Amino acid sequence: MTEDQTRKPGEAFFAVLLSVGSIAAVWNAYGISGFESLSSPGAFPMAVAATMAITSIIIAVRTLQKPADRHATFWVDVLPIPAAIITVFIVLYAIALRPLGFLPTSLIFLFVTILLLSRKGIIFSASVSVISLFFIYIVFRLVFSVLMPEGVVPEREILAFFGNLFGGFTK
Amino acid sequence: MTRKILGAAVAAVLTATPVLADFPAKDMQGIIMWGAGGGTDVIMRAVTPHAEKAMGAKVVMQNMSGGVGAISVKYTYAQKADGYTLLMGAENPQLYKVMGLGDVDYADFIPISMLARGVPVIVAQSDAPFDNFREMVDYIEANPKTVKFGSTGPGGLPSVVNAMLGSQVNLDVTTVPYNGDGPAMTALQGGAIDVFPVVIGAALDHINAGRMKAIAVVDTEANPALPGVQPIVEDYAEYATYLPWGPFFGIWVKKDTPEEAVTTLQAAYADALDAPEFQAFLDQRGFTPMNIAGDEAQEYLDRWQSVSSWLVYESGLAKHSPEKFDIPRP
Amino acid sequence: MMDAFLNFIIPWTDPKLLMLVALGTFSGIYVGAIPGLSVTMAVSILISFTFSWEVYEALCLMVGIYMGGVYGGSRTAVLLNIPGAPSAIATSFDGYPLAQKGEAGEAIGLSTTMSFVGGFIGIAVLAVAAPMVSEFALRFQPRDYMLLAILGILLVGSLSGDSLVKGIFAGSLGLLIGCVGLDPLTAQERFTFGMIDLWGGISFVAAMIGMFGVAEALIQLRYVDKTAVKQKLTRIVPSLKSVRKYLPLSLQTSSIGVIIGALPGTGGDIAALMAYDHAKRVTKDPKVPFGQGAKEGLVAPETANNAAVGGAFIPMITLGIPGDAVTAIIIGALFVHGLNPGPMLMIEQPQMFWFIVGCLTLANVFMLIFGLTGVRIFTKIVEMPRTVMIPLILMLSIVGAFAVNNSITDVYWMLGFGVLGYFMKLYGYQVGPVILGVILSTLIDENWRRAIISEQESLPKLLGGILTSPLSLVLFLAVVFIFVSQTPLWARFKARRKA
Incomplete structure (x- = not known):
């Protein structure tokens, strides 16, 4: 794995934002038809949103554990x-x-x-x-x-x- | 140069907007309710060149599918009522109200021309263990849940036909949804579903080639395109109350469009419909030409809405009762 | 046999038809290259345009545009990292890095030649085995489509770049985006938040243009002052040796293309992505790693998407069942011209079959000719100063996104995805899996539901169905094998065996 070992400015915020969005998506997907049946319109969206939520939380935790890149600034290196x-x-x-x-x-x-x-x-x-x-x-x-x-x-x-x-x- | 163009623009605006005697003064926009290559699309693209000739203006057609056609209806409804935006659609909007797909339907539009209608036929896999409607009903009764019926979603033709069938006989089947006639008929040939109600034109070739068989024509009489296939009323006369019933295709403009524009459009499309090429095309696809407009068309639309809305409502498919929208019982 | 040949050469010998095929192919290349303009759109406009023509003339033009258009998407994918059409998405993975190294000319030359090879194989299968292949394609049940789509989504593993977790997240995001709108099977609203504009779903071409076009343009802004890469133009037509080298791979990927093209419901886009994955798996030691300009990564999708053209015609001509969106419109056009495209076509009008095969072959030859000439002018695009190119790309993205559905909402979505894609790229998420997810979402969702409904909502019964059907079993084993081979466990196992 050659992933960056430091955290870019805004990266943690972005990762947390994605997690929040994913959890909202799970909630929204549940609202489509609940746990009605395996073939309900909400079944697949719920499975997908759950995957998003789990992976995004893992990513957020890992990102927060990384040390911040002290030399980078948001307005130069990111945007x-x-x-x-x-x-x-x-x-x-x-x-x-x-x-x-x-x-x-x-x-x-x-x-x-x-x-x-x-x-x-x-x-x-x-x-x-x-x-x-x-x-x-x-x-x-x-x-x-x-x-x-x-x-x-x-x-x-x-x-x-x-x-x-x-x-x-x-x- | 720029001044010339500007001058032209100003001249064009001045002559075009207030004086409707000049209708059409510019290209029109035709919004096709369904996707490219579908039944509605092909009919509209086949008829419009003739109408363009009659009017001496272009109709730029674009497909705006999605939401069972509701998106195109909402879009056309949001445009100016000047006759320059045509809605080219099928029967679906007449069920929007009870299906909970919005409050705008053909009541908010003026029919320019009802071009054609189709007759549904029930087709089955060519090796299905039944050959006519009565045998099918008996087979389903003996084997509950094992027969797979194709459907195209709530409000689609198969759902209404299924509701109609279910109103008189007990059909305990598994309904497998597809998103269109084409995919469902492919599935029928591949064995994924057993029975599918579809408009004759779409299935005719496959029936003739022996790739599927016709069980019954959903009409009061046999269809010339399918000699020897019995109409559904032969075994169950009760169905006659709902018939004739079937999908239709037509062109609409928004309500309150100036009289002038409506007459011009109606005349142009009436001409276009008579073109021998288009008639031959309809004939080949098994559609019945209608060529009605104005009040006559409105009457047809109202009856269609009342029959279909109550059917889907009573079969439990609908979200709202037709009563809520003052749709009378048939 | 003589009859067949005589019909085959009609478009080659009639100067007017020859011209029309040439014109179609030529304009097809440009239609394909411009994001937002699609072959589907061009062909449906042609229906009213060619209404009064002879049916042969209309067909020549349509077939030409189809062939040229599928190929044309690779141009912008290689040069600008913006796939001109969904079937060229996989081409950008390795094509663009090549252009960045100054090898755009070679990349275009290779993709053109390989498109020709793939197109030719597709046509050959159509000519020789059409009835057989279409019966095979019909046998795919909902559960098989589902397994096929799952096989496709496993590609996330090879598209994730450095972080698999981020790849899985991006893939699921794509799958979720694909669900937005009125559910086509029940008309239930999903993720629409009560907005009617969302009923039709989020156009995936708009998402593609945003994530590739706008996001890329924004990233390029940081290098605005750097001079563009000077392109080497020594070699455009690839040597016979290199063509021969990639021949075994291109035969495999073309077969993938033909089959996926022939399946009603899947087309060149999925074919190209699966071919790319296949190439990545079978190529043991690529000279350059995949994703950084591997030639194999260019060969695979380009052969597959053009082979899918011939494939899509197979069910269309034999049964009147469209293999993809374009053939669906060609069927409509044939109706308008008074023909009966259906299972009877081959019996009633056998000359039509060979005529179409002739047209396709001719279009394929023209594609090679037009593709290899004028490369120099095209590569100049990459050498254009970024200060002019970036504004143009941005505007073209907006026009293109609008053109797909004539919808301003699509433009907003496109921009939203552009900004999201920009940050994702910067923070190490790949955008490839997102697009992959959007493409496959409906296929998985709908066929999963059909499959489980057909088995009365019983999982054991569904599994039983899969295990007892040879076709489903093969697909199922492929899914299991590819899945296992991507887990860390397998890598450890392999490492131990090597040691």
Whole structure:
């Protein structure tokens, strides 16, 4: 076993959190149908949740026994600042996706993250984001007809307009 | 360039939203209740190209399966009532209320077209020790719990047919659940189950090839697709009260959709249904074309709901009583 | 026989059909490579798209996409550690480490060639033994599916990395995630907390994209300033010698692929994972350890998932029973085109069988050609600066997760799994077992329940059934053997014998 012999910052918390979650899962699984029968909808979830609870407690105990890694800090070794910032950005992106629509949110997200990460200037970030978004839109929306949230951009009307312009559907 | 696009966008918005004379002014969205490749999916994908031609607009279809179809119903219900979101579904929502799967069913939608319906047939393993319904009932009585019936979960067609059968005769069988017609019929051929009630179209080929045998047609008369197979009322006339009964497929839009859009859609799908290719397709799969809309469709839906809800309730499958939702007794 | 041959070469000689197969295979590779776009999706869109076409033309395009798509998933698995499709999950275990060492070109070359070999074996079995194999596949009872799935879940042992306990935890977590939603058998809510959005369950492709795509991208952020690995591109097409070296293994893994592909209810994803496990067990001294870039770990899943394509067609053509989701849709398409795919197809339209075999073979050849050309451009992806690639991966993950079910909830789940996966990776939990668990969850749960219901809830009767059926017994012994061989006791026993 070559497992780390020291405990990373936050590792103990994570392990305990998983144990708590697993125990909650056991309780929840029991609530599905109790010990009704071997074929009940809750039987398999209960067995699985019990396995989770047992293993997660073993892991938590072992983790707590390990000596803490004194040289590591959470914001450097576990969740470095850039990763934290980007995580916040993705969450914001996901939240804004439906109300604002796919095109504007994606454009802003790509532009801002590329700008922050690459530090190559506005023109570089803007052109990379526009070009890649263009291709993704073609593949997903036009070829595969995946209707991404439209939000504030009336996509279908625009597409219908172009369709009529090029003599697509005529009534 | 950007100004041109913006101009186009503004023009399109201005012309599209308020003036419904232009329906449809953009692509529509078709929400298919069941997964890709299933009965509902295939019917919808076969009929819609004809309707698209008639309307001169595209219907972008997507499958939204899950929760016995309830997820697609909830989704469509949450959209604007503008006629641009079509619900392409089967009979299942009519049982949601009594099954405890939510309060939204086809009462909250306007039927655009009831495309087709099917007739159930009871099939059994080809070497099962019974050949017709009476023999099956006798065999089950003599061998309680040993015969394995296939099912597709509460509210599915087999559960309702089983409830119907159980209302008149005593069926002490083991019910093994599968998650769809296809897997259950595979299991039947592999010997994991003995009997399975299924819509004729799905089993026709297997019956003709001798891989399973038809025990009885769940209808008041024999079916032209299955000559020689007796209807269930032949031995037990009592079943006639519930019949005809079977699954159906149709297209709906949310209630309060503008009249204009509804008429356009209804006309387009009525045309599409008449297309010879689609008729041939229905015929081949053993479905009966319906082509009804509006009040006539609503009447059919109400009767179906009343028969099925009371059936499942009386057999103990349902969570709630149909009375709670003012569903009249048949 | 002459008839068979004449139908076999139709797609090869008709220039239009030839083009369609080529087009299908080519686009299939890209559909497969992009996470979130699936072959199932592409083929179902094609039903309405090819509605007015001749049935042969439609079939050429669909078969091409299928073949190309199953292979295409390996691309992104090797290059970015994001499997483009579930059947490529196992490919990422050793493919990505190879790309990290600058051997992406070689890895892609090898996986392409091996996909070709596997695809070919699958087609050969389809052509020669279809009726036999489909009767065999039908004989699988619920208890056999259950045992097969348990065999699959034991893979956790070889995917756990350094800590078996953490592996078991991760595997169970996956199994639990697979249970979320309305129980398909009773419509009972499980772990839904009253939310309707959860009724349909958690899309496992969304979980996969989160745990592999987002988690990986977040981890890559720490190396944002490091220059990307320079890729060696000296050798792309593997030498005949190395192909011959892996031939015995690929024959075994292809057989696994054909059988699992032919079983209705299991497909390329499970086939690839089981093949990977098999390779790990039979390869005594890999040059590089598994998980760090072992070639055998690439050969096994790639042969198996492409062999599963031929396998999936076996019950479809002979009995009208789909071997997987894609063949289910092809059956629907055939109906729309006025054919009767069912047990009568082989009798009424025998030419169809050989035509499909011909299409598959042709698609397999195109897959090899397209797969081996353009590798240079593909490997450039890995050399792209991380500062641009990470935002793109993140956005593609979001679009992909949305595309699976057109559901914004899936996007949230995907992100949740992304963050969870990030911390799990950092604290020494492997994410492979989680995905394995999600894939196998329904298979175990449903078949366990069917099996025990069929025996009137009696465990002794179930065990009796297993011991008296030869097929179940073989599977049962395999489960017992693999389980015992993973316990510490066995390792001690082996060590003592060596000493």
